[in-house]
Amino acid sequence: MKPFGKLSSEKQARIVNASISEFSEKDYETASMNSVVNQAGISKGSLFNYFKTKNILYNHIYKLALGEVKNYLRNVRDKTADFPFDERLSKIVDSGIKFITEHPRLARIYFRLVYSGDSPNRDKIVNELQSMSEDYLGNIVQDAMNRGELNPNLDKAQSVFFLDAVLNRFLKEYHEAMNHGSQNAFNKDEWGKGITKFFTKGLS
Amino acid sequence: MKPFGKLSSEKQARIVNASISEFSEKDYETASMNSVVNQAGISKGSLFNYFKTKNILYNHIYKLALGEVKNYLRNVRDKTADFPFDERLSKIVDSGIKFITEHPRLARIYFRLVYSGDSPNRDKIVNELQSMSEDYLGNIVQDAMNRGELNPNLDKAQSVFFLDAVLNRFLKEYHEAMNHGSQNAFNKDEWGKGITKFFTKGLS
DNA sequence: ATGTAAATTGACCAGGTGGTCAAATTAATA
DNA sequence: TATTAATTTGACCACCTGGTCAATTTACAT
Numbered sequence: 001m002k003p004f005g006k007l008s009s010e011k012q013a014r015i016v017n018a019s020i021s022e023f024s025e026k027d028y029e030t031a032s033m034n035s036v037v038n039q040a041g042i043s044k045g046s047l048f049n050y051f052k053t054k055n056i057l058y059n060h061i062y063k064l065a066l067g068e069v070k071n072y073l074r075n076v077r078d079k080t081a082d083f084p085f086d087e088r089l090s091k092i093v094d095s096g097i098k099f100i101t102e103h104p105r106l107a108r109i110y111f112r113l114v115y116s117g118d119s120p121n122r123d124k125i126v127n128e129l130q131s132m133s134e135d136y137l138g139n140i141v142q143d144a145m146n147r148g149e150l151n152p153n154l155d156k157a158q159s160v161f162f163l164d165a166v167l168n169r170f171l172k173e174y175h176e177a178m179n180h181g182s183q184n185a186f187n188k189d190e191w192g193k194g195i196t197k198f199f200t201k202g203l204s
Numbered sequence: 205m206k207p208f209g210k211l212s213s214e215k216q217a218r219i220v221n222a223s224i225s226e227f228s229e230k231d232y233e234t235a236s237m238n239s240v241v242n243q244a245g246i247s248k249g250s251l252f253n254y255f256k257t258k259n260i261l262y263n264h265i266y267k268l269a270l271g272e273v274k275n276y277l278r279n280v281r282d283k284t285a286d287f288p289f290d291e292r293l294s295k296i297v298d299s300g301i302k303f304i305t306e307h308p309r310l311a312r313i314y315f316r317l318v319y320s321g322d323s324p325n326r327d328k329i330v331n332e333l334q335s336m337s338e339d340y341l342g343n344i345v346q347d348a349m350n351r352g353e354l355n356p357n358l359d360k361a362q363s364v365f366f367l368d369a370v371l372n373r374f375l376k377e378y379h380e381a382m383n384h385g386s387q388n389a390f391n392k393d394e395w396g397k398g399i400t401k402f403f404t405k406g407l408s
Numbered sequence: 409a410t411g412t413a414a415a416t417t418g419a420c421c422a423g424g425t426g427g428t429c430a431a432a433t434t435a436a437t438a
Numbered sequence: 439t440a441t442t443a444a445t446t447t448g449a450c451c452a453c454c455t456g457g458t459c460a461a462t463t464t465a466c467a468t
Contacts, residue, residue: 003445006445026322027231027233027320027321027322029231029233029234030233030234030322032424032425032426033425033426033427034424034425034426042446042447043446043447043448044426044427044428044447044448045427045428045429045445045446045447045448046445046446046447048426048427048428049445049446052427053426053427054426054427112321115319115320116231116319116320116321117231117316117320118230118231118234118320123384155398158395158398158399158402159402161373161374162370162399162402164373165369165370165372165373165374166366166369166370168369168373169365169368169369169372169373170365170369180327191362194359194362195362195366198362198363198366198406198407199406201405201406201408202402202403202405202406202407203402203406204405207415210415236454236455236456237455237456237457238454238455238456246416246417247416247417247418248417248418248456248457248458249415249416249417249418249457249458249459250415250416250417252456252457252458253415253416256457257456257457258456258457
């Protein structure tokens with residue numbers, strides 16, 4: 001068993017928590033192992049005993065973040081499997097907002113990973129995410145096409161791309177607005193409606 | 205006159221060129237003044253004589269990059285003022301691709317600025333960009349609405365947001381695909397058509 | 409050619425980085 | 439309790455950072 005797994009769950013939590021804070025506040029290169037160590041209240045040697053390198057620690061954390069994101073997505077997809085396209089889209093937006101609100105630090109790590117350039121293995125990870133998203137949104141679009149809710153001659157790849165672009169951008173802006181305290185910048189419901197209307201029309 | 209302005213234009217070009225390389229390859233924190241100095245073939249003291257801090261040098265460079273971007277945008281907007289919406293949109297995509305192809309390093313600095321988190325004054329700059337884009341795309345949407353090409357009851361802010369999201373994301377992906385050598389990832393014409401079709405329909 | 413002013417240099421500084429490892433502490437075994 | 443094994447520690451290392459400044463080189467005026 002890996003040394004980190006042997007630790008008391010309280011200590012594990014402390015370390016994970018400190019790491020999440022650090023990697024969400026600074027990008028990979030700028031994030032500091034010393035800072036993690038101080039926040040977690042352990043010694044430097046210990047941290048490097050649990051995680052041999054900064055890279056490995058980062059991998060541990062981002063997988064954690066991504067796992068949570070995937071959970072959310074899987075959840076909303078399955079729970080809305082029988083809903084029509086527009087309601088489904090609306091729920092996706094809602095759950096995205098919910099995730100961001102409940103896990104702002106994990107969301108930050110996610111956005112940093114997707115939009116910033118210097119995480120290790122960034123290309124591989126982003127490719128993974130891309131194909132995950134294609135899969136996810138692709139299924140939803142396909143379902144809607146099968147039901148006759150969307151134009152059956154759609155270029156699916158492009159449609160998914162548009163969806164992904166708008167959804168991600170919206171959530172990113174929402175996340176940033178949230179972190180800057182300007183709560184009124186986005187009216188959730190209004191924007192949710194706007195997005196679903198725009199896509200049901202654009203892809204019809 | 206500032207010391208940098210007194211330099212021979214050849215030397216100025218060398219320094220600007222080295223700085224563009226550095227800031228396009230690494231993000232602000234990671235970019236190294238030592239590296240700029242070596243690439244430019246001047247001494248460290250000189251560089252800090254021309255630009256008192258890293259921050260000031262970065263500002264000089266990003267303003268340069270942004271100026272070029274604005275030039276391109278202004279150009280295409282004015283030259284297509286009388287075109288219908290779909291042709292206009294198509295030209296915007298084309299000119300974006302052209303810019304990226306001709307100035308890949310400046311494009312990289314632009315994307316890094318917009319999507320990454322650690323440039324100095326990032327918030328201020330991004331706000332500036334946002335209102336610039338709102339202005340730019342807002343005008344184009346407004347023109348089309350006035351001409352009766354788009355639904356006159358559109359929520360303009362949202363429409364502009366969608367346009368901005370998709371255009372930026374597309375150009376970013378195109379830029380990344382280009383830099384990774386995979387030229388066939390995007391068929392320019394096909395995607396240009398797809399984008400215009402999607403928006404003319406979605407906003408009609 | 410000489411003196412002076414301006415431009416250029418690079419050794420140097422304090423401070424930070426990821427990572428190491430002998431030594432000290434704690435836990436487990438007998 | 440005495441011995442051994444596992445865990446934890448933090449001083450330390452080489453390296454890099456942005457930035458400084460006395461000293462040297464260059465340019466120019468007389």
